[in-house]
Amino acid sequence: MDFYQAQENLLAIEWILRAIVAFFFMLFAVKLMGQRSFSQLRLLDFIMALIFGNIIAHPLSDQHLGLKGSLITMSVLVILYVTTTMTGLHWHPLRKLIDPAPIPLVKNGQILYKNLKKARISMDVLFSELRKHRVIDIQEVALALFESNGTITSFLQPQYQTVIQKDINLPPKPFDYPQVVIKEGKINQQELLETGKNEAWLLDQIQKQNTILPDILLATLDHHEHLHVMYYK
Numbered sequence: 001m002d003f004y005q006a007q008e009n010l011l012a013i014e015w016i017l018r019a020i021v022a023f024f025f026m027l028f029a030v031k032l033m034g035q036r037s038f039s040q041l042r043l044l045d046f047i048m049a050l051i052f053g054n055i056i057a058h059p060l061s062d063q064h065l066g067l068k069g070s071l072i073t074m075s076v077l078v079i080l081y082v083t084t085t086m087t088g089l090h091w092h093p094l095r096k097l098i099d100p101a102p103i104p105l106v107k108n109g110q111i112l113y114k115n116l117k118k119a120r121i122s123m124d125v126l127f128s129e130l131r132k133h134r135v136i137d138i139q140e141v142a143l144a145l146f147e148s149n150g151t152i153t154s155f156l157q158p159q160y161q162t163v164i165q166k167d168i169n170l171p172p173k174p175f176d177y178p179q180v181v182i183k184e185g186k187i188n189q190q191e192l193l194e195t196g197k198n199e200a201w202l203l204d205q206i207q208k209q210n211t212i213l214p215d216i217l218l219a220t221l222d223h224h225e226h227l228h229v230m231y232y233k
Contacts, residue, residue, distance in 0.1 A: 048081055099148050106144035113217055113232050119146040130154055137178050182219035195221050
């Protein structure tokens with residue numbers, strides 16, 4: 001059991017034994033905490049992962065540090081984690097702290113800009129996550145939530161939910177992805193150029209909607225030349 005204690009020098013076999021003990025201890029800890037902890041990191045899970053990595057790394061790389069202290073510390077942390085998680089199931093204030101309620105980012109096709117800032121994510125990140133769910137137009141979204149594990153969950157409006165065209169004998173339509181021509185009060189010149197329109201045309205369309213550029217959170221242009229405008233809320 002010399003490998004377990006602090007040593008001036010460790011043999012190769014003792015380093016190997018330390019690694020084996022640490023590996024199986026971490027495996028046991030993860031099983032006890034639940035696999036969700038490391039596959040979908042919540043705030044508490046992320047903190048635990050950082051602490052575990054730091055604690056176990058030092059005795060695996062420094063022979064002057066014993067393994068005993070690290071294993072005791074990690075055991076206490078696992079007990080605290082399980083206790084906190086179980087207590088949170090029955091005590092709402094603690095549950096709200098370690099697993100906060102999701103933040104709505106989009107509701108009925110409208111971006112909730114204040115909540116976007118509260119979640120501290122950009123519109124580019126929001127659009128990127130929605131594209132992963134094959135959302136073409138943000139107005140198709142009934143609800144998008146920023147979850148406590150950092151992911152975004154989206155739900156489509158009923159009229160936009162998936163129907164397979166061949167099942168109802170509809171001819172297929174060409175793919176149409178609306179161009180973001182205005183974002184956060186600024187004209188996206190590159191996107192506007194790709195639509196074949198110019199700034200004068202866009203400003204004229206804005207004027208027809210009795211609005212001004214700084215009031216616009218997002219404006220998209222589809223292939224029918226319909227300009228869809230959303231405002232700061």
